[in-house]
Amino acid sequence: MNNSTNRKIIPKLIKAPVKEAICEIRCDISKAYSLLPGGLYESIKNSFPTVAELPFANINGPIPDELKFIAAHRFVSAKKDFIAQIGPKLCSVNALDPYAGFETFSSHITAVFEAYKRVAEPNKLHRIGLRYINLIPSATSKKIEDYVNVDFALA
Numbered sequence: 001m002n003n004s005t006n007r008k009i010i011p012k013l014i015k016a017p018v019k020e021a022i023c024e025i026r027c028d029i030s031k032a033y034s035l036l037p038g039g040l041y042e043s044i045k046n047s048f049p050t051v052a053e054l055p056f057a058n059i060n061g062p063i064p065d066e067l068k069f070i071a072a073h074r075f076v077s078a079k080k081d082f083i084a085q086i087g088p089k090l091c092s093v094n095a096l097d098p099y100a101g102f103e104t105f106s107s108h109i110t111a112v113f114e115a116y117k118r119v120a121e122p123n124k125l126h127r128i129g130l131r132y133i134n135l136i137p138s139a140t141s142k143k144i145e146d147y148v149n150v151d152f153a154l155a
Helices: 033-044 102-120
Strands: 018-029 050-053 073-076 082-087 090-096 122-134
Touching: 018 102, 033 050, 033 073, 033 082, 033 102, 082 102, 090 102, 102 122
Parallel strands: none
Antiparallel strands: 018 090, 018 122, 050 073, 073 082, 082 090
């Protein structure tokens, strides 16, 4: 049953509720992962000057395939409003609060993923994901229906 004609218009929020937006690519790569952090840093250091090794980077021995999608290195923008992360089968770009809009987010995604393609030489794509984490304020209303048009039904 489609109730789209009965839906009310939701007022535009003064401030975007986006707390974090994530674009993540999971893929197999042609190069050894150990070459990626330095190579990627050289390509994106003007936009992402800070690099950090995450705990996953220090795992010794063979890594099970299901864990290869975990970030091992993080690159942080000068303003700390964007981060790029890589792992053995992962490259992601995160836009942090305050969210600057999709055009700005998209330009960072393109720059990081183009650099990642040159360095990692991906050869098999597993997944592309785009997620938004929102925080909707409750000061003006206590009902979720005032912010979203969603119909829930049990089948």
